[in-house]
Amino acid sequence: MEYDFRKIEGYWQNKWKETEAYKVSNNSPRPKCYVLDMFPYPSGAGLHVGHPLGYIASDIYARFKRLKGFNVLHPMGYDAFGLPAEQYAIEHGIHPAVSTEDNINNFRKQLDNIGFSFDWDREVRTSEPQYYKWTQWIFLQLFKSFYNRETKKADSIEILIKTFENEGNKSHPIPNSQFSTPNFTSAEWLSFSEAQQQEILMQYRLAFCGYGEVNWCEALGTVLANDEVVNGVSERGGYPVVKKKLRQWYLRITEYADRLLEGLERVDFSEAMKEMQRNWIGKSNGADIDFAILDSNEILKVYTTRPDTIFGVDFMVVAPEHEVIEKITTKKHKQEVEDYLTYVKSRSERERMAEKKISGCFTGAYAINPLNFREIPIYISEYVLAGYGTGAIMAVPCGDERDLKFAKHFNIYVTNILGDLFNGEEANPTKDAELVNSDFLTGMLMRDATEIVLTDLEGWGKGKRKINYKMRDAAFSRQRYWGEPFPIKWINGIAYPLDESELPLELPKVDEYKPGPEGEGPLANIESWTAQHLETNTMPGYAGSSWYFLRYMDPHNNDTFCDRKVSDYWNQVDLYIGGTEHAVGHLLYSRLWTKVLFDLGYIGFDEPYKKLVNQGMIQGSSRFVYWVSYKNILWPPNTIIPHINISKGWVDLEDQLQSKVSEILKLHKLSELSFDINKSHVDVNIVDGVELDIKEFAKGINKNSPTKQYFIMEDGSILSEDDAYLGKSTFICDAEVEKMSKSKYNTVNPDELVQRYGADTFRMYEMFLGPVEQSKPWDTKGIEGVHRFLRKLWRMFFDELKGKIWNEEKATDAELKVLHRAIKKIEEDTERFSFNTAVSAFMVCVNELSDLKCNKREVLQPLLIMLTPYAPHVAEELWLQLGNTTSILDATYPTFEKKYLVESAKEYPVSINGKLRTTITIDLAATEKEVEAIVLENEIVKKWLEDKPVKKLIFVKGRMINVVL
RNA sequence: GCCCUGGUGGUGGAAUUGGUAGACACGCAGGACUUAAAAUCCUGUUCGCCGCAAUGCGAGUGCGGGUUCAAUUCCCGCCUGGGGCACCA
Structure with missing residues (x-):
């Protein structure tokens, strides 16, 4: 009996389906374990070998925990709303729901191939009304809540209204410091119109409406996502993109900044991941300082973390969006300022931050240093962002590199407050210098000076201590069709929530996906929608994915998003696997939603993910073919053009290449031509290692084109497309590691590998490739080794001639030593997600057992159980062959015994x-x-x-x- | 630009707490079995030097320094690949 993996895998996949082997109950005496993969977006391109890496890792862990006696929840579903489906709809007229369904079916088929233990009864799709009903419901909870700074948690807005009625807002200061009515009494509150009251409440709501800038493309009449904008123009069409202010929904995540920081102490994420989140939140201690402006009543408020450097301020810089610019710019500089602002309007925030070149312009106005009354010029520059701090900085060139570069560029005098620690060439951001040129602070250590400056400024009413966050409130609306509609009606400019009984508010069918007037979403084009005064924005991609882990627990509940008893049982996700690209987006948002739901009493925990493992990217290993292009040639009609491909070794041999090319040209009676060498991607699937399959390559050539293909082979021989099948010479491609993507022709489809080697081999090979956390290039070649391992394992049970060869003999000490060393290693490695070393431990074990000629059930059977998480199909088959009557999926994991290893x-x-x-x-x-x-x-x-x-x-x-x- | 992360043989990688660098595979070379091939098995494989041989000698974990009896591992500086930077998900 040979190892017929196709038959075995087909058989067991069906069997497991029939017996509902992966069905998970919410009631179990066993301890629970929740293993989750990050929500996939079902893209039209299907799976490539990079996608299942994390799924295989989590599947191994889930199956391992099951063998260890846990009730394991391991679900899968789809983050089905998104831009690509909508873009596809615009281009092909196919409804996003239809293309999404197709993509999901394709995705599912590919996943099923690999033999995952997902409980598909729990599948969720964010785009289905039964699901987004609850996304909308949670949105309403956010809308109807505010962050109570006294209790440091979310509370019902009703409580806030009661407080306003009784005492105004003195104990709940308005979060938005720019708001026109910062303070009001109970009497004032009661005297406000409903519109005024609602406007005030909007400043407190956790989901609120405001205005924000978007990438507006006039030519396309639409708002563009950041990645649809390349170098300031639209990716499609290359039209100019400018910023435009639109009404937007936001989530007040800034109120949760401290709790999001604190929560990081209680979760098991990598330090790097925590660091990224901390940096994103960007908490800093500093001060707002007011600078008066010369000959003006305006005040310029700056935020600084270094009040100790105040005597080193040589100029001020305000963000180009700052409203003070208009008021202070002198006549002389007006034109210059306007030109600069126009330039900045075309720049994305990313470009502005990444720009090395100094740009800026002088307003003509001067600020006055509140401590020494020095007059300081006020500049505008794109390196100061409007959204951070007050949108204005005091520049201290001797202590900040960017400020110093700016000062040099504009020939601004640089005050040295650092003494010997500043050399005039490089700014020194130290906090340990003894201050000089600093009036009454001179001689003091910078660290000590901070406190004194703050006390002084506060005493004079010129400044105030302030904790600042880099994080901004999260924009929560899109001017798009394919997303959750907001359960909101606008009447007379007031946002009214729909009643919960009206949910789900279903996405209406549309015939076109064109944007609405003035950059509004496509919903603005639907009369029946606008007639009901419904909100025309939709929710962004992260809405549905911020809480999906809760829905998996109780996916069919029609009464609530997730029954409290059920979420109490499953509790936090024990293991969450996904890429670092979600470090600050999805992870922060879902942490926020969890905290709000916790505050409001709907769930019993405030951190969604107990442990997070980041899977690395599988990169593509691209292959290139070099070819010749001719310079300045007008081809006479009906000429056959020789298209010459060059094997890698010849690319750098210029003289010899010239004669090879001439040789080919002569065949076509063409004279010598000058040429360039180009490099193009070639499909990795027709390259074996670096050797091109010329036969396949020639198949892809358009027979109707007036070209004829030639190949300069590695040994220097010349082949034409007609004799591409002949000869023993090889054609060598160049290779490079790049992102795996269709456009680079370097994607490898898992289906083909599963077909060729089986799911078990594929699963183990993906793990064998290297640590899950690490990025690594894909190379199909090594898969043979893993396949050989499984065949070798099989041969310990079955011999081609003799059939069954396992026996019931008693194992020797040496054999038990091999087994128990494997148990220890594989169990530890699986527990710490070191799957690659676990696979190699399996190999070592099988190699050693075959050296010992061990075919004993006593040793082989525990080995099979250990193998189950990695290669479930072959393990289950051999388990059955050994005469077991129950499934190996629920076997008991072997226990390591130290005595064998002494x-x-x-x-x-x-x-x-x-x-x-x-x-x-x-x-x-x-x-x-x-x-x-x-x-x-x-x-x-x-x-x-x-x-x-x-x-x-x-x-x-x-x-x-x-x-x- | 800022934040995070990686760099070890021809290739993927191993070395879990500072303690035998290169486990396990791929590839390659040689051999056995076979009429032949496939499959399988065996041997060798970091580089350089010496050699009849060895458990011989030297170098070696991106580069340059440092700490230590001992550094892939810790510290400082640099080079370089990847991810993120708020409307891709």
């Missing part, structure tokens, strides 16, 4: 001065003295000692010995 002696590495010179086997019970004697008697050690005295002998028991001379 050693009495150790082969110690012996170094002389840190260099390994020999090894000596010594009894582990030997004392240091005994060891020393043995080592110094050793011939090789003696040779190196050459009678020199031993300075020191380092002996680490069970580890190593080092003799120091």
Whole structure:
């Protein structure tokens, strides 16, 4: 009986389906374990080998935990709303729901191939009304809540209204400091119109409406996503893009900044991941300082984290969006300022931050330093962003590199407050300098000065301590069709929530996906929609994915998003696997939603993910073919143009290449032409390693084009497309590691590999490739080794001639040692997500057992159980063949027993001065003295000692010995 | 530009707490079995040097320094690949 993986895998996949082997119950006496993959977006391109990497890892872990006696929830579903489907609809007229459904079916088929243990009864799709009903419901909870700074949690807006009625807003200051009515009494509140009251409440709601800038493309009449804008123009068509203010929904995530920071202390994410989130939140301690403006009543408020440097301020910079510009710009500089603002309007925030070149312009106005009354010029520059701090900075060139560059560019005098620590060339951001040129602070350490400046400024009413966050409130609307509609009606400019009984508010069918007037979403084109005064924006991609992990727990509940008893049972996600690209987007948003739902009492935990593992990207290994293009040639009609492909080795041999090309041109009676060498991607699937399959390559050539293909082979021979099948010479491609993508022709489809080697081999190979967390290029070649391993395993049970060869004999100590070493290693490695080393431990185990000629059930059966998470199909098949009547999926994981591994002696590495010179086997019970004697008697050690005295002998028991001379 | 992360043989990678660098595979070379091939098995494989041989000698984990009896691992500086930077998901 041979290893017929196709038959085995087909059989068991059906069997498991029939027996509902992966159905998970919400009621179980066993401990729970929740293993989750990041929500996939079902793209039209289908799966490539990079996608299932995380799914395989989580599947192995889920199956492992099941064998260890846990009730494991391991669901899968689709983040089905999104821009690509809508773009596809615009281009092909196919409704996003239809293309999404197709994509999902394709995705599912591909996933099923790989043998995952997902409980498909729990599948969710964010674009289905039964699902987004609850996304809308949660949105309403956000809308009807505010962040109570006294209790530091979300509360019902009704409580806030009661408080306003009784005492105004004195105990709940308005979060928006720019708002026109910052303070009001109970009497004032009661006197406000409904519109005024609602406008005020909007400043408190966790989901609120405001105005924000979007990428507006006039020519396309639409708002563009950041990645649809390239170098300031639209990716499609290359039309200019400018910023435009539109009404937008936001989530007040800034109120949760401290709790999002605090929560990081309680979750098991990598330090790097936590660091990224902390940096994103960007909490800083500093001060707002007011600078008066010369000959003006305006005040310029700046935020700084370094009040101690106030005597080093040589100029001010305001963001181009700052409203003060208009008021302070002098006549003389008006034109210059306008030109600059026009330039900035075309720049994306990303471009502005990344720009190395200094740009800016002087307003003609001067600010006055509140401490020494010095007059300081006010500039505008794109490197100051409107959204951060107050949108204005005090520039201290001796302490900040960007400020220094700016000062040099505009020839601004640089004050040195750092003394010797500033060399005039490089800014020094130290906090430890002794201040000079700093009036009454001179001679003081910077760290100490901060406090004094703050106290002074506050005393004079010129400044205020302030904690600032880089994080901004999260924009929560899109001017798009394919997303959740907001359950909001606008009447007389007031947003009214729909009643919960009106949910779901279903997305209406449309015939076209064109944007509405003035950049509004496509919903604005639907009369029946606008007649009801419904909101025309839709929710962004992260709405549905911010809470999906809760829906998996209770996916069919029609009464609530997730029954509290059920979420109490499943609780947090124990293991979450996904890419680092979600570090600050999805992860922060879902943490926010979880905290709000917790505050409002709907769930019992405030962090969604207990442990997070980041999977690395599988990169593509691209292949290139070099080819010749001719310079300045007008081809006579009916000419056949020789298209010449060059094998890699010839590319740099210019002279010889010239004669090869001439040779080919002569065949076509063409004279010598000058040419360039180009490089194009070639489909990796027709390249074996780096060797091009010319036969396949020639098939792809358009027979109708007036060209004829030639190949300059690695050995210098020349083949034409007609004799491409002949000859023993090879054609070598160049190779490069790039992102895996269709456009680079470097995608590898898992379906083909599964077809060729089986799902078990594919699963193990994906793991064998390297650590899950690490990015690595895909190389199909190594898959053979894993496949050989599985066949070798099979042969321990079945011989081609003899059939069954396992036996019931008692295992020897040596065999049990091999087994238990494997149990220890594989269990530990699986537990710590080191799947690649676990696979190699399987290999080592099977290699050693076959060296021992061990075919004993006592050893093989536990091995099969350990293999189940990695290669479930073959494990289940062999398990059945061994005569077991229950499924291996629910077998008991073997227990490691130390007694089989006990050693009495150790082969110690012996170094002389840190260099390994020999090894000596010594009894582990030997004392240091005994060891020393043995080592110094050793011939090789003696040779190196050459009678020199031993300075020191380092002996680490069970580890190593080092003799120091 | 800012934040995060990686760099070890021809290739993917291993070395879990500072303690024998290169486990396990791929590839390559040689051999066995076979009429032949496939499959399988065995041997070798970091580089350089010496050699009849060895447990010989030297170098070696992106580059340059440092700490240590001992550094892929810790520290400082640099080079370089990848991810993110708020409307891709």
